[in-house]
Amino acid sequence: MKHLEQLQIIADQNNGTRAIATGGFNGTLDYITSQLEQNTKLIIQHLYFTVQNYFIQGTPQLQTQINGNLTSPIYLTDFTQIVLSSGAHFETFVPVVPILNFGCEDTDWNNTTVMNLIALVKRGDCSYKQKSALAEKYRVKGLLIYNDGAALDHFQPKQGVNNNWNTTIPAYFLSYNLGVQLANAAGNASVIMNINVSNAYGIRNICADTQTGDKTKTILIGSHSDSVSAGSGINDNGSGTIGNLVLALNLARLFQTSSLRYSTY
Template sequence: MPYIFLGLLVLFSITTIVLSAVALGILINRIDSRDTEKSPDNNGSLSFADQIKIDDLMHHLEQLQVIADQSNGTRAIGTRGFDGTLDYITEQLEQNTNLIVRHEYFTLKNCAVQGTPQLQSQINGFIEDHIHLTDFAHIIFTAAANFDSFVRLVSIPNLGCQNSDWMNVSVTDSIALVKRGVCTFPEKTQLAEKYRAKGLLMYNDGTASDRFQAVRYVRSHLNATIPGYFLSYNLGMKFVNAAINSSTNASIKMIIDVRDAEIGNICADTPTGNKTATIVIGAHSDGVLDGSGINDDGSGSVGILVLALNLARLLSTSSLNYAQLLYRIRFCWWGAEEVGLLGSIYHVEQASLSSATIESGRLQDYLVYFNYDMIASPNSNFGILDSISIPPGTSNKTLPGTDRITNLFQQWFDEQKLPWTRSGIGGGSDFVPFLTGGIASGGVNTGAGGFKSSTERDRYAELLGTGNAGLANVPYDSCYHQQCDRITNVNPFAYGKIVKAAAYAIEYVGRLNDLENWLYPEGRVKHVNPFNRKHVYDIHHDPDLF
């Protein structure tokens, strides 16, 4: 009997140990499962890139489409669509994050056309009305006009780029007619003002198939004092023939209402991280008048919005155990990019002033700038910005950091077995004022109006398959600056990859112990106050000025 009892006791003990081991194993498995779910990289921290979901990106992009549709199909500055875009971004940030949101505003003169401009010509007594956007378009930043009578038309010889062209004719209180070419539209406008023209008509030159129409996005210098229209080649030549014929009386009447517009930038900062060592991520919030601007640059605006929402959640949710970043992260949405990078230029100007504060942003506290402009083009490539071309005036001290950012993106795309293409950082988007302000810069885009070559398509097909490689000899974005740049004009596959790459880059540089030395091994540029706007932008890279 004692032996039976002893045997039962041993059996009970063994059973208890086994059950305990099983229970412990179940608990360990649950802990492992929990930790694996939260820490896919097995180092105790979530991956920022893994938080990016294409459904989130498309949801916010669809909201921008709604905003554009409620504003006659546009999100351009001076419209309800632009203001609605800023309101939506602000609302998302303030309601869903603890980021510190700031706005800055500036006024642009003569940039918002009200109603339909009018142009009438009178040639030998015959009066003709000309069609807005077919025969002529407003030159952005030129003044309003309400002529109560016809004004004499004078054709300026040559191309109106030299003082002598204007001195050889009597243009005072007349309408000057000037052909496109050689010098910039602002330079022609300034000469017209100098010689006291009452108005200015510039016309296309007909030198290529795309240089016959009345171009809508031609712009002059800021604060122009005379009205200006840009004419189609055919109408321009008709006016030239009338103006140079001494037996013909040619005169013009211009009526246009142009208003000033308040332009807003938005910046949102993480509350943690070194404020005197800031990483800036930017995209532009405005579109063009022709179209909803969903790829250009709704895709970038939404891309960095989703980055901001997810990073704020990771940093503020203690249970996620997300490792904090060492530096302040600043997300910015620039206004008026489409009319000359004016929002980002304004911000860099203000940041360079002695009155700038750590909170508002001082240029000396900015370590690096990432730019995302057009990141969902339907015939996408993965264009990594690099220093194969740089804006004039860029200090060589910014190049090592710019190249390291380029290499960082190349490394990520290589690791993901994704193709990539070199994309010059020479001009055309909001990285320009940062580069010329001495800030290393980088980013990724998916192409604009350029064409994808068969070589590039074949190279992409090797890694992506033919379904995601795109089409050869077709623009990256066939709807660039057109009405069809709508929600259907995006490539979700490329879009998701670009935003994940952006998240990876933020996380990588945000955890480098000595980011400044990594970016500027030869030391930083000594900043000069105030920021020199004249050096910010190489006009030869801007087709809207020629």
């Protein structure tokens, strides 16, 4: 529990979060590193990488033209960004094309002209990343995924959805009501998307290896160490992070014959 309490302290000192690219995230990795350095003989490496399109600059914008009526949907009420999607700077309205079924198969896409247009896809049947990959494959200008209204919590735009790494198209998640309005106006609906994004540089992973064992038969034990932006993430995934840390600390005191790698990312 003392390690979990320390993660909460780190979050409290950093605006209540340990999300990636924040002081809380870096503080978490510093704490794990110090524990491993002080209590084990593991070989510790810090690996750095860049997360593209991670930060949002300003407030994302969306304008709709439905049956000739212009509206400006409200961010977080009517729509939100899909994390890791690219930026967008539309100067004119771009037609919206509803995709058949749930946009999970090539057959949903290849009978419709979507190149350089906005694809509108309903939630369901496959992952959001799969829908986005197909949208990118068919060279859309932008992607709008809308909620399905199938449950009480399926009406608002879903926040915290991640896109694929290195996605080259902008993507928003819409409320059920807005999505239905656009779908019902098929052929007479268009949108303008504007969102500024930037990369997160110097994001760190930790790899800690035992000095013994056959390196060709290494057992990997890992967990993600970041939280959501809205909280300290003690349940997700502080418990997993600390569980692996405690495992590493305890096994370090035992006679080791296997090659083990502990990863925190």
